[in-house]
Amino acid sequence: MSTSLQCGRFELDLGRPLVMGILNVTPDSFSDGTGELSINRVLERAHRMVEDGADLLDIGGESTRPGAHPVPLQEELDRVLPLLEALHDLQIPLSVDTFKPEVMKAALHAGADMINDIRALREPGALEVVRNSQCGLCIMHMQGEPRTMQANPHYDDVVADVRTFLAQRVSDLLQAGIARERVVLDPGFGFGKTVGQNYLMLRRLDQMRVDDYPWLLGFSRKSMLGHIVGREPRDRLAASLAAALYGLEMGGHILRVHDVAETVDAVKIWQTIKDESFV
Numbered sequence: 001m002s003t004s005l006q007c008g009r010f011e012l013d014l015g016r017p018l019v020m021g022i023l024n025v026t027p028d029s030f031s032d033g034t035g036e037l038s039i040n041r042v043l044e045r046a047h048r049m050v051e052d053g054a055d056l057l058d059i060g061g062e063s064t065r066p067g068a069h070p071v072p073l074q075e076e077l078d079r080v081l082p083l084l085e086a087l088h089d090l091q092i093p094l095s096v097d098t099f100k101p102e103v104m105k106a107a108l109h110a111g112a113d114m115i116n117d118i119r120a121l122r123e124p125g126a127l128e129v130v131r132n133s134q135c136g137l138c139i140m141h142m143q144g145e146p147r148t149m150q151a152n153p154h155y156d157d158v159v160a161d162v163r164t165f166l167a168q169r170v171s172d173l174l175q176a177g178i179a180r181e182r183v184v185l186d187p188g189f190g191f192g193k194t195v196g197q198n199y200l201m202l203r204r205l206d207q208m209r210v211d212d213y214p215w216l217l218g219f220s221r222k223s224m225l226g227h228i229v230g231r232e233p234r235d236r237l238a239a240s241l242a243a244a245l246y247g248l249e250m251g252g253h254i255l256r257v258h259d260v261a262e263t264v265d266a267v268k269i270w271q272t273i274k275d276e277s278f279v
């Protein structure tokens with residue numbers, strides 16, 4: 001028996017690993033040449049990710065990387081909503097990466113299938129906005145705020161502390177009447193953790209599990225990899241794949257990645273190794 005995830009229009013079978021393609025809808029990721037955001041270039045990338053085998057897309061209108069600055073509400077809406085409409089017919093779940101209840105509300109209205117919230121629906125009003133829909137919910141652990149979270153992360157025991165936080169959020173969501181089938185958890189690699197704490201979480205991922213909630217994992221091109229291999233983000237593909245496969249081995253279900261084609265190939269090999277009937 002394998003778990004599934006209710007995700008808006010879709011019920012995802014988590015019996016095999018899924019790959020979520022990252023679409024950063026920001027002018028620095030997709031410039032039209034004059035420094036403005038090119039929606040056409042974003043759409044091209046999205047279609048390419050689907051051809052490459054992406055199972056979901058994660059659309060983000062605000063960079064939440066360490067040190068990033070906030071984007072005004074209207075600008076985030078202007079980036080995200082046109083894409084949701086343009087990509088609605090792709091037949092794969094569309095996730096929106098946001099912590100703002102106003103963006104969640106508009107995104108769900110525009111057909112988003114999942115909300116990926118680095119703040120785990122802790123913003124006032126967020127739970128109320130998502131409660132009466134069928135969207136999937138990615139609940140991530142973060143210590144502190146994106147702009148400053150890497151300054152001085154502190155835990156008594158990172159594995160226990162992250163697990164306790166996620167268990168508490170699950171309990172709050174259930175209390176609000178949200179169906180457990182809609183929830184996927186994420187330890188939040190790089191979000192208020194030292195390099196060593198990130199690796200400790202990966203090493204102990206199986207001990208961090210809350211009941212049998214599935215895991216969504218994001219390692220792609222992150223600085224926890226750069227610290228070890230000494231390469232810039234665009235040259236961290238091999239490192240990203242190594243972490244992704246270990247994440248699957250430790251019980252991960254959904255991988256959030258920039259490099260969809262390469263990750264899909266790596267996952268296929270991992271699955272073949274695991275397939276006892278393949279002899």
Ligand code: 8Y7
Nearest residue numbers: 064065097138140186188189218
């Ligand atoms: C993650 C994420 C980012 C992650 C989830 C980056 C928005 C930083 N990382 N969401 N978002 N998990 N659920 O490097 O690890 O992609 S932004």
